[in-house]
Amino acid sequence: MTNLDAPGVRLQPVSVTRKMSAALPGLRKLAQDKGLKIHHLGAGYPHPEVTDPRDFLAHQQAYFAYLERQEGVNDPSVVPEYLRESFSYTDTLGPATTRAVFARAYGNDWGVEIDPERLLPTVGATGGINLLCSMFERPGHSVAYITDAPTYAGFLARSMLCQYAHIYSVEMDEEGPVPEVFREQIEKARADGHFVPYYYTVPDGHNPAGFSFSQRRRVQILDIARELGVLIVEDAPYVYISYAQTAERPRPFFAMAPEQTVHLFTGSKIGFPGPRVGFLYSEAELMVADGESVSLSQLAVTEASADILFQNPSALRGFEALMHKRQDADFVERGTFWDLAEGKLVVYREMRKIMLDGLQTGLGGYPEDFAWTVPGAGFFTVFTFKKGGVHTDDDFITRMVSEYGVVVIPMYDFYPKDARRRDPNVGYDQLRLSFCFSESTGEQRRKDLAEAVAAFCEAVKIETGIAG
Ligand SMILES: Cc1ncc(COP(=O)(O)O)c(C=O)c1O
Secondary structure, eight states: OOOOOOTTOOOOOOOHHHHHHHHHHHHHHHHHHTTOOOEEOSOOOOOGGGOOHHHHHHHHHHHHHHHHHHHTOOOTTSOOHHHHHHTSOOOTTOOHHHHHHHHHHHHHHHTOOOOGGGEEEEEHHHHHHHHHHHHHOBTTBOEEEEEEESOOHHHHHHHTTSTTEEEEEEEEETTEEOHHHHHHHHHHHHHTTOBOOEEEEOOSSOTTTOSOOOHHHHHHHHHHHHHHTOEEEEEOTTSSSBOSOGGGOOOOHHHHOTTTEEEEEESTTTSOSTTOEEEEEEOOEEEOGGGOEEEHHHHHHHHHHTTTOSOOHHHHHHHHHHTEEEETTEEEEOOOSHHHHHHHHHHHHHHHHHHHHHHHHHHTTOTTTEEEOOOSBSSEEEEEESSSOOOOSHHHHHHHHHHHOEEOEESGGGSOHHHHHHOTTTTTTEEEEEOSOOSOOHHHHHHHHHHHHHHHHHHHHHHTTSOO
16 A cells, blocks of 8 residues: 555545446346336436437538538648647637637527637536636635535535535525525635635536526526625536426526626537537636736636646537538538427427326325426436435435336435535435436337336335335
8 A cells, every 4th residue: 555645635435326326237137136127217318319429420521521622622632621620739728610600509599799719618517617626726725615405416526526625505495596595605604714716506407406497596696696706607518408488498697697607518418428528608707816807717728728738629520510500512500509409309308298297197196295396407307205204315225226126316415515414314305316318219218218207106105105
């Protein structure tokens, strides 16, 4: 063993989702030995039916051939510009064309004039979270992040790596974070001597809370954030996986106040997760040491250039292909992401309906016992046991797989430590059910999810003593 005696290095507990995927093969075998079918209500992955890379690869190849024709170079010894660029070192900002095309489409969708020079590619939203933590981690200075209770496991995992970082979490009601608690937690963190750079949240299709914040609540939270001088970090993987009518869709924070927000876009749900494409966008200006004012996007570029330094230009140019559509032999910019989203929504809309209808059919007769969220966006609904008596800990989750073949995710681990201190039982009456994933496609996919929800309802009835 090497004794580094490394100051401040601490081992983080393994997240429940990771533990779950590690335990799954063993549990699956146990269930299958009993002749049980495995029902997936756990994985938060994009559905294979809408992430088949083969069509995309053909589309990308045709787009690149189009770019080559546009260059008009007929000499085969000359490497086309797009190809040379795709496989070279690139700038920390990545290819300018990709950013320009993205800025037009995203800006058009959300009514914001996006400056491509303030758009920073990230390694998915995960890379954006990493950057935003690393920007404010300065040895010797304690920092506090405000976030929801519950919050995204990836944010907890990354932010808690730093020994100077603390989390002050905010309980939510059915509209979003409770404004009074939001204010109190910022003030408390400051009174405790921490620097509070931002509030991290997932306002649309909250993972794991399974709902979207109301427009009214967004305004309230934004007002407080402005008044107290705290940025809002808006992680937005599900803005396009939206089930709301256009007129009823709430506005992302960055569309309401780009100067108060850091927006994290990811290509993982609207495109593919594998290529790891994301963008960070902000118009925030910060006061830094010596009273100097500097743009957050500039600080982020500096941080990124000390971190990943070079983007993956090939992945970004591939994403650029996705933002174009064929028009005869040519390609034109889509100018929006909504048509791409529609291609995904045909599946997710259907899956959400199967989930909600199935829960209603199986458990709708027991409103005193059970409740579940109706997600306006995203992949998840949160299921609550209202009467106590069921403790959704690891043993319960294991039993759900081994006895009923149903894979679900417990909620307790998504609550930050301070929320669990306030209420040691928090989350132990909840489960996260996902309706985005199955191993099958088409009719079989529908059948599998309907069976999974029915099996879940049956299991829940047995576990609570209603049935069996
Ligand atoms: C809230 C949230 N943030 C970030 C991510 C990770 O996104 P990416 O693939 O862009 O890193 C996910 C993925 O499930 C998520 O739900």
